Amino acid sequence: MSQIRKVRGFQDIFGEDAEKYRYVVDTARDVFQKYNFSEIILPFVEDVSLFVRSVGEQTDIVQKEMYVFEDRGGRKIALRPEGTASAVRAYIEEKMFAKGGYQKLFYEGAMFRYERPQAGRYRQFHQIGAEIFGVDTPLADAELIKMVSEILNRLNIEVRLEINTLGKFEDRKKYIDALKKYLKDFEKDLCEDCKKRIEKNPLRVLDCKVDNCRKITDKAPVLIEYLSEESLERFEKLKKYLDNLGIRYNFNPKLVRGLDYYTDTVFEFITDKIGAQGTVAAGGRYDELVKQLGGPDTPALGFAAGIERLMLLVEKTPSKEPLVVVLPIVSEYNIEALRVAEKLRSSGVKTELLLKEGSLKSKMKLANKIDAKFVVFISENPELKFMETGEQEVFSCIDDLIEVLVEKTKV
Numbered sequence: 001m002s003q004i005r006k007v008r009g010f011q012d013i014f015g016e017d018a019e020k021y022r023y024v025v026d027t028a029r030d031v032f033q034k035y036n037f038s039e040i041i042l043p044f045v046e047d048v049s050l051f052v053r054s055v056g057e058q059t060d061i062v063q064k065e066m067y068v069f070e071d072r073g074g075r076k077i078a079l080r081p082e083g084t085a086s087a088v089r090a091y092i093e094e095k096m097f098a099k100g101g102y103q104k105l106f107y108e109g110a111m112f113r114y115e116r117p118q119a120g121r122y123r124q125f126h127q128i129g130a131e132i133f134g135v136d137t138p139l140a141d142a143e144l145i146k147m148v149s150e151i152l153n154r155l156n157i158e159v160r161l162e163i164n165t166l167g168k169f170e171d172r173k174k175y176i177d178a179l180k181k182y183l184k185d186f187e188k189d190l191c192e193d194c195k196k197r198i199e200k201n202p203l204r205v206l207d208c209k210v211d212n213c214r215k216i217t218d219k220a221p222v223l224i225e226y227l228s229e230e231s232l233e234r235f236e237k238l239k240k241y242l243d244n245l246g247i248r249y250n251f252n253p254k255l256v257r258g259l260d261y262y263t264d265t266v267f268e269f270i271t272d273k274i275g276a277q278g279t280v281a282a283g284g285r286y287d288e289l290v291k292q293l294g295g296p297d298t299p300a301l302g303f304a305a306g307i308e309r310l311m312l313l314v315e316k317t318p319s320k321e322p323l324v325v326v327l328p329i330v331s332e333y334n335i336e337a338l339r340v341a342e343k344l345r346s347s348g349v350k351t352e353l354l355l356k357e358g359s360l361k362s363k364m365k366l367a368n369k370i371d372a373k374f375v376v377f378i379s380e381n382p383e384l385k386f387m388e389t390g391e392q393e394v395f396s397c398i399d400d401l402i403e404v405l406v407e408k409t410k411v
């Protein structure tokens with residue numbers, strides 16, 4: 001029969017990769033908890049209009065990357081392409097603003113985007129992310145950035161930080177008009193995508209990677225010249241706070257992000273080590289979004305990081321607990337072996353009970369393959385083998401053997 005394969009852009013994450021995945025998530029979780037964020041487990045699907053209204057009608061995500069379908073009840077549903085829109089929806093719907101508006105949430109899980117699959121880019125990928133609601137001060141922006149860099153530090157990942165400010169929607173509108181005007185003069189020299197972007201999403205032209213487009217945008221009007229005193233002041237404060245925290249950054253006036261909801265601060269943590277998909281974490285402020293989705297006027301900010309991209313940068317996971325294999329010499333000892341294995345596990349030892357049929361030799365081969373550090377032979381008298389040295393020791397009492405293993409397997 002023909003073999004069924006996984007769907008294009010989707011992955012099985014297993015073995016060492018699964019360990020890396022867990023390591024990334026556990027590290028992030030630990031940091032989130034230290035910063036007193038609480039977890040939110042969000043649904044995988046949302047009403048399509050949630051993303052249209054937040055991420056933006058003209059963005060790539062909404063225009064061409066969403067998995068949209070109708071359920072059996074005729075509802076138009078999307079697999080979530082990102083987490084912020086859902087977190088904001090939940091913040092409003094679950095009335096989390098009741099506590100004076102203040103709320104700090106983190107999430108973890110799968111996101112779906114119909115993109116061209118390549119290294120570091122998949123159709124199902126996974127993010128960790130966090131959101132802060134109800135705080136206006138740029139000190140919160142600095143603290144959020146600090147938290148992301150703490151996660152990256154703990155994972156031993158080296159990145160550079162780029163920051164920019166997009167100002168408020170009205171200022172940006174004026175800028176967009178000026179930018180459109182400028183881009184129209186160079187329309188024929190822009191790439192095909194950017195030609196379309198002039199009308200639909202001109203800001204995106206600024207982060208086009210095509211050489212010619214870059215040359216053109218190098219001389220384009222700059223957003224920062226269109227921003228209000230207030231936005232500029234906020235940005236200056238943020239930079240000062242980052243300096244104080246010892247966080248290095250580059251100001252990148254072309255950093256715009258692909259989602260419409262950002263206001264003022266935006267940032268990206270970037271690496272050059274994994275090719276073109278170099279942004280590992282990104283975020284910013286979205287002070288208008290809660291109101292825009294029908295909630296009370298609430299300043300907010302957040303970030304998301306791609307777990308697969310972090311995995312590409314994680315060199316090693318923490319050392320593993322050593323494995324003990326319990327091996328009955330003949331099947332008459334199976335029940336005794338089961339008992340010993342249970343006893344080891346309840347003493348905190350990672351134990352594999354090898355009940356597979358076959359010769360002792362084939363069983364030892366398997367024990368080697370699964371990387372056993374110790375083998376306990378169950379027969380008349382229990383025997384302990386140290387796999388690294390090949391030494392063997394016979395015990396008259398199994399409890400003594402267990403005691404030795406508990407000591408030897410401590411990490």
Ligand code: ATP
Nearest residue numbers: 115120121122125258279280281282304305306309
């Ligand atoms: P990119 O510019 O790489 O497309 P983006 O601007 O679309 O990223 P965001 O929507 O801000 O990214 O998502 C935050 C992070 O999620 C990214 O920085 C990246 O690490 C990760 N990410 C986004 N899309 C994918 C994908 N298709 N596959 C794997 N990771 C992704």
Ligand code: MG
Nearest residue numbers: 060113115258
């Ligand atoms: Mg993208």
